[in-house]
């Protein structure tokens with residue numbers, strides 16, 4: 001079994017990205033990212049900190065805007081309008097999830113799609129599905145970069161994705177379809193899930209249920225991508241896949257931590273650099 005090592009791939013990508021940042025800076029443009037964090041979700045705080053650290057390590061400008069959980073939607077929308085008009089910010093995002101008091105769709109729709117580094121704005125979703133992406137959701141893009149690094153060819157492969165979220169399941173489907181894979185999205189209403197997942201050459205799991213997928217869901221030699229960020233019975237970070245149970249059946253598998261997570265941040269940074277390059281090239 002080959003471990004799909006997100007940390008290793010991320011650091012290989014970092015070298016290339018640092019060169020791109022240096023090149024764009026020579027043209028007088030410093031890539032700039034802003035992240036809006038609302039409330040005190042401890043996991044979100046870790047992800048946001050990691051995004052900032054990575055941006056700074058690559059020589060980019062990075063700003064964090066942290067609102068208390070009680071922020072009004074208007075205050076949030078005003079900040080978004082400000083960032084939409086800030087020429088130093090190439091791209092920004094609002095860390096999800098948001099508190100229940102705030103309408104997530106309204107917030108996402110307020111982000112200028114040209115600066116939507118998450119690729120969640122409706123017109124960016126449309127561009128992705130017609131195969132002409134402007135910005136791409138980071139987790140999906142990170143998974144594709146990882147598979148490319150390990151020479152996993154998706155052309156003609158059966159891909160099953162468990163989970164139909166807008167931030168992972170659907171964009172992964174769109175991007176794998178664009179690579180000529182035959183893609184099925186399974187979800188909580190899917191019948192005979194195990195029979196379906198056993199047809200998968202590549203299985204992507206993004207359901208948020210600790211160690212849900214065991215070896216009886218997996219075809220011999222399948223590539224398994226675990227997007228889960230869960231806690232096991234001892235409070236230890238784990239994925240949606242029972243790694244120890246599956247490792248002798250899968251041909252390749254992402255660990256949690258150290259798999260898809262670091263690739264998500266890499267893909268986000270790449271997205272910001274691309275936007276800065278567009279700015280530098282007029």
Ligand SMILES: Nc1nc2c(c(=O)[nH]1)N[C@@H](CN(C=O)c1ccc(C(=O)N[C@@H](CCC(=O)O)C(=O)O)cc1)CN2
Pocket residue numbers: 046047050093094095096097118137138139167229237256257258259260261262264265
């Ligand atoms: N606006 C967004 N919100 C959220 C997104 C997103 O892409 N845009 N995705 C997730 C969270 N996420 C990025 O924001 C993310 C999750 C996990 C990791 C990561 O590196 N995980 C580490 C483990 C970290 C830990 O110790 O807890 C790993 O897997 O090794 C990065 C980014 C939801 N919200």
